[in-house]
Amino acid sequence: MGFNFLIGQEAVKSRLKSITSNKGSCSLLFSGPEGIGKHLFARETAKAFLCKEPKADGACGSCPSCRYIDAGTHPDFIEVEPTDGRKNIRIADLRTIIGDAEVKPQISERKVIVINADKTSSDCQNLLLKSLEEPAAHLVYILLCSDTSRLLQTILSRVTELPFNSYTNDEMITILRNNGASDESEERLKFLTAFSSSIPGKALSLLKDPEFIEERDHIFDLVMRMPKLGYTDVLYDEYQYFDKNNDKIDELLLLLIWTLGDIAAAYAVPDPKDLKNSDKRDEITDFVSENRALTLINISNAENAVTEFIKASKVNVSFESNCCNMLLQIHKELKYEKNS
Ligand SMILES: [Zn+2]
Structure with missing residues (x-):
């Protein structure tokens, strides 16, 4: 695996390759519309940060760390979403996750916390801000956000933003074909690309x-x-x-x-x-x-x-x-x- 296996977003990939090769804590913000691929990229970024034998292109894809992430069992990789059908992430849950995150990693050299920032109240953001201001050296935050105007200015000033751009027609067709639309005609995929404003997640949900x-x-x-x-x-x-x-x-x-x-x-x-x-x-x-x-x-x-x-x-x-x-x-x- 590695970043080159992901389709499109060349500017984001090039910056991620350089960011993930550096040591030390860092806080990233992936911004762009829902369905553009922020979760997928966050997972690959986490893999690159936690990989035991990283390559120039990112994660190796085969070490124990990479395999644990693929299996969803890596102890140093946490994805934070609302639980129990709630609209937002519970502040008590976030407090526990941040508290645990400060403790040293278990199998990799770092810990990666991916937070769906669209689902954070201002109280949650204030809690997060404290950790962003003085992060533990091993800690990497990746915030995912479709509307950065919802985020506190103080949070925005603490993170490195990587904006996601729309995909070309050819990239969209490849993404759709790789994700269950292999039997659809190119013309039909072009229609879905246009109707979804080139957002893969939206096009895939329209298709089904x-x-x-x-x-x-x-x-x-x-x-x-x-x-x-x-x-x-x-x-x-x-x-x-x-x-x-x-x-x-x-x-x-x-x-x-x-x-x-x-x-x-x-x-x-x-x-x-x-x-x-x-x-x-x-x-x-x-x-x-x-x-x-x-x-x-x-x-x-x-x-x-x-x-x-x-x-x-x-x-x-x-x-x-x-x-x-x-x-x-x-x-x-x-x-x-x-x-x-
Ligand atoms: Zn690896």
């Missing part, structure tokens, strides 16, 4: 979420079916779908905008590159050939209907009238051929 798959297909098909739908189908069935999924309206609107955008791209040029729904390219092409009389102006007007919905939903307009209005506008534009 049947509700999301249903939603995505429903909205895509809705646009494809729109020219054939009657006024009442739109006003009753389709409105009801949006009403039932009101809590996920932001996702539905994004899917709607993406599908309309893809149609616009397919009307503008014969074989457009970079479709959002590139795994549904054939259906988009069929739509264009079946609805020749539509123009880019119609599609642009349909896209505007979504923008108008978003604007109106910020003022006090009822969801029902706003949503029906949007759907009817889109319907009117995409049914152009039959009206004319």
Whole structure:
């Protein structure tokens, strides 16, 4: 193993290689959105710090220390999360962990404590601060945080921050394929990459979420079916779908905008590159050939209907009238051929 086996985050890896080769205590902060890979990197960093025969690239992966970490039984490696379904880490638990951490390590030369800082109250942070101010020489802290504005300034001034950046498309596809999506097409993984803003954890949970798959297909098909739908189908069935999924309206609107955008791209040029729904390219092409009389102006007007919905939903307009209005506008534009 070693840092080179992890995909992406080259800047973080390069700094970690140098940091973990130094002796002495240190306190790190991994910052970046949830699902970006902070836990995975923290585990590899701990391995590098505790490894009996570290290499230039980090942990050896085969010494007893590395094997204990893989098995989840290393006595000098502690991951701190809330227990018993609590929202935050209990201050009493953290006090015990910090107290134990001050005692010398058992099998490695150091101890590594990884703390999910998103789950720390200000009391917890104050307790942690005392240990960060005068850490025992063997102690390494790694704080994981998706929103550093939640952390006390005094904590931020005591840690070395390593910000995690987004992954490239190729890195994302490799990560997804290595994590259970080996059978998925590249086009589908590209869609998930875009929809998850290149956050692997989010893309992987969408991939396994049947509700999301249903939603995505429903909205895509809705646009494809729109020219054939009657006024009442739109006003009753389709409105009801949006009403039932009101809590996920932001996702539905994004899917709607993406599908309309893809149609616009397919009307503008014969074989457009970079479709959002590139795994549904054939259906988009069929739509264009079946609805020749539509123009880019119609599609642009349909896209505007979504923008108008978003604007109106910020003022006090009822969801029902706003949503029906949007759907009817889109319907009117995409049914152009039959009206004319
Ligand atoms: Zn090792």
